[in-house]
Amino acid sequence: MINILRDHITRRLGKNPDHLDKVLSTFRHIKTRRNEQLLQEGEVCKYVYFIAKGCLQVYVYDKDFNETTRDIVTEDNWCSELLSFGSGNPATENIRTVEPSELFAIDRQAFQNMMESVPQFDKVYKQILEASYANSVYRINTFVSLSALDRIKWLMEYRPMLMTRLSSKLIASYLGINKDVYSRLKAKL
Amino acid sequence: MINILRDHITRRLGKNPDHLDKVLSTFRHIKTRRNEQLLQEGEVCKYVYFIAKGCLQVYVYDKDFNETTRDIVTEDNWCSELLSFGSGNPATENIRTVEPSELFAIDRQAFQNMMESVPQFDKVYKQILEASYANSVYRINTFVSLSALDRIKWLMEYRPMLMTRLSSKLIASYLGINKDVYSRLKAKL
DNA sequence: ATAAAACGTAGACTTTTGTCATCGTTCATG
DNA sequence: CATGAACGATGACAAAAGTCTACGTTTTAT
Incomplete structure (x- = not known):
């Protein structure tokens, strides 16, 4: 299962990036059922998840307590509440599994270490951020028009x-x- | 006018960041009228703009050729079509001035140079990206709910x-x- | 300074979207 | 495998949003 993550990273950083095994070893493998809560708004988001298998939902509540879904993320993608994860501020969104899933999680501490000690890891982060941003922009333009x-x-x-x-x-x-x-x-x- | 940009950057990088003058000198000062087209969809986005004064509109067209506005950006903020700027792919959005404005523009080449030669500049980019992302997420959640x-x-x-x-x-x-x-x-x- | 164009408001009407209640089906869980 | 809950479809109705036309005002460009 870890190979899905390995492939994902090497595809982005070239064939034999330095410290690849070091990077991979900092992730924790998690198996979940469906409908497991990974993040509750108000908490600080502690992890970035790579989805090896399954599907996650990122959602908020409107004033009538209806769920509204900001994003749905499937295999071979990253999912987190990046703004909370990056700043340490409380999350404004919730995340749960939609299906039984297999995830690789990295926590804030380890993420910071990697960012500083493995220059290439920084690129991966930038790619995650850019992909998330691209997705958001696309989604806004879809909604508005x-x-x-x-x-x-x-x-x-x-x-x-x-x-x-x-x-x-x-x-x-x-x-x-x-x-x-x-x-x-x-x-x- | 350049001091507005200087202040913006020092506020983010601490009092006396290295190479500040080098960084500032790579920006081109632009004065515009209202309704000037800065980017047309289909073109590659060549610049990131810092808005010292004025207001920009980022917009797309729907299938009936109505304008829909993805973002409105005012003083002391950055504006670009980051996805095109970063990748070199054609832009999917348009940008124009809403008011007579004063901008500081940096082109892709200079931006790349800065990213590589001034490590702190990289942080500024990350902040631009994160701010843009935060804004988008907020906007989606507003729209949907x-x-x-x-x-x-x-x-x-x-x-x-x-x-x-x-x-x-x-x-x-x-x-x-x-x-x-x-x-x-x-x-x- | 002035003519043309764009803008903002309003009313009448249409279309789209939302709400509520109902009913048979499917699904999760003990 | 049984049963209670969640789901999906549908009809009748209500509310929200969009369209079109008109008209007076403001803005822009010459």
Whole structure:
């Protein structure tokens, strides 16, 4: 399982990056069930997770306590509440597993050590941050400019796996659509 | 005017950072009118701008060619299409001045040089990226969970200056609301 | 200074999205 | 494997947001 992480990193840093094993050894392997809470808003986010298998949901609550999903992250990607993780401030978001998952977690201390002692690791961090940012920008532009129906079409085109893999309820919350509305619109395709 | 940039950087890197003057000298001072196009989607984004005075709009077009505004950036902040700037890929967004502005621009080449030769500059970049990311995340969570009326209230609370400073049309597009609807809702406050 | 263009508001109307209640199905868990 | 909870679909209705037209005001460019 660790090889998925190894491959991910070498793909980004070239074939034989220095200290690769040192880096890999600082990650902790975690197996989870579905619906396990990894982060609760208000806590400080202690880990960055690499998802070797499974799926995580990053979400917040609106004023009526409805969940709204900011992001859904699957295999071979990183997930965290980077702003809390980086600053040490309380997280404003929640994270949970959507499926049984296998994760590799690195804590803040170890992450800092790596950033300082392994220059290349810094690049990985920058890539995580850039990828997260790119995703956010894309998502904003999608939200601001598309109707509910068009957002569904967009999801079908760009992340079709999610459509089959996730519950309707979760997809609706990811698209920012009421679940009943989602059900109706989907029927019209 | 350059002192605004100097202060911005020293505030982040401590009182007397090395190479400060070297860094500052790589920026080009630009004075613009209102409505000047700084970046067109499809082009590669060549600059990162520091805004000493004025206001920029980052926007895209939806399928009906309506402008939708992803971000509005004012004094003492950085603005760019970081993803294009970083990767050299064509930009997916447009940038223009909303007001006559004074900017300090650094191009990709100079930026790379600084990143390599001035270690502290790297921190500034990371801060720009993190700030941009934080802003995006906040904006997504706002969009997904708030009604049009609540988004207006949110803007009045968190960026009240924008309400008085910008045209209604622009604010509406920033909030993702039709301009007529915005006009009506505003009247109800 | 002035003509043209853009802007802001308003009313009437349409479309989209949200809410609520219901019902059969599926799924998780003891 | 049984049962209570969660899920997904649907119809009737309500609320929110969008569209179009019109008109007076402000801004911009010449």
